Amino acid sequence: MTIKAKKHQDPALAQARREQVLTAAADCFRRRGYHGAGMAEISKTAGMSPGHIYNYFDGKEAIIAGIIEQNMADLFSLLAGFAECDGDLVQAMVDGADYGVEKNLDPAYAALQLEMLSEAARNDKVATLLRHADDSMRAQLKLLLAGPQGSLRTLPDFEVDARIELLASVYNGLLVRAVLHPQLDRQQLLQALRPWLRQLLAG
């Protein structure tokens, strides 16, 4: 009970400890797979006792949920930045392609995402967590693109949905490219991606 009390007394420390566990777990999932990585190994990698970890997470599924939550927080802060930009939304998102390409082509990020995605095929709880996050991502993008200020606001609903799906396919596909073609030229890819993005995001 002392630790729990401590956690409540110092939210910043609790947050730091949670992140310490998530980073260690991500590392273990990548190296050993979700099934292969036990709480004992995660605890060793995090340099925390298993009992201490259980103060923050109920188990591996709660940890996966925490990793997905972190990813979504990053993505939503990126989308919020686009929403608040004074200038042209399409231009901001075309410029933002650099970030999306770098992030999804990062070998460590890609390996972890692919591990969670392949686990989802066998594990309904992981699948539900990932799908819920994807639903939120698409809803948020739709608000941005088809809302009152959105570049796609005059398009029919189904066309907006299809374009969002295509946008998601390209960025999700980079996770696979990171594994299959790690030497691909990022600048050349961006040069081909930008005009396409512009066309996709313009009404």
Add this chain to the structure above:
Amino acid sequence: MTIKAKKHQDPALAQARREQVLTAAADCFRRRGYHGAGMAEISKTAGMSPGHIYNYFDGKEAIIAGIIEQNMADLFSLLAGFAECDGDLVQAMVDGADYGVEKNLDPAYAALQLEMLSEAARNDKVATLLRHADDSMRAQLKLLLAGPQGSLRTLPDFEVDARIELLASVYNGLLVRAVLHPQLDRQQLLQALRPWLRQLLAG
């Protein structure tokens, strides 16, 4: 030695047995993961003794190599069909999008591909097999698109490479969409994909 002799005497039967093993192994890898699926389980699923399987495959890596080979044979026969079409190459590839979308969105196909991709992050031999297949796929596409009859033959080399990478990203991304958004509307996606494909493949 009797079985090996049989295999050589009847190549069609040997081929059927190989396919029987590949199908069983694919099923096991999906359900249990590459690490979780042992040769004993593959042999049980295939309805063949482990000794019999070892007449065709040295082990799990040889089986993964066989699965990748099958996928490549399918893809190369698709590309050969495009190369031999009398009419417009771009139109043939735009029409062919139906097949690519259906195949990559198939949950069983996607689950197996994602399992192999996440295994590649931990297993250099699997990574090498997958990358070699991807290199061949890109080389073949480049021959088709930038060869003497190709729609991209007038573009600079780096632009052709970037477009092929983007094409690969979209189709690879559908593997991820199959998991994250299984209910996505295929017809709407195709409707948005086709004009983009046409633009990407036209010089």
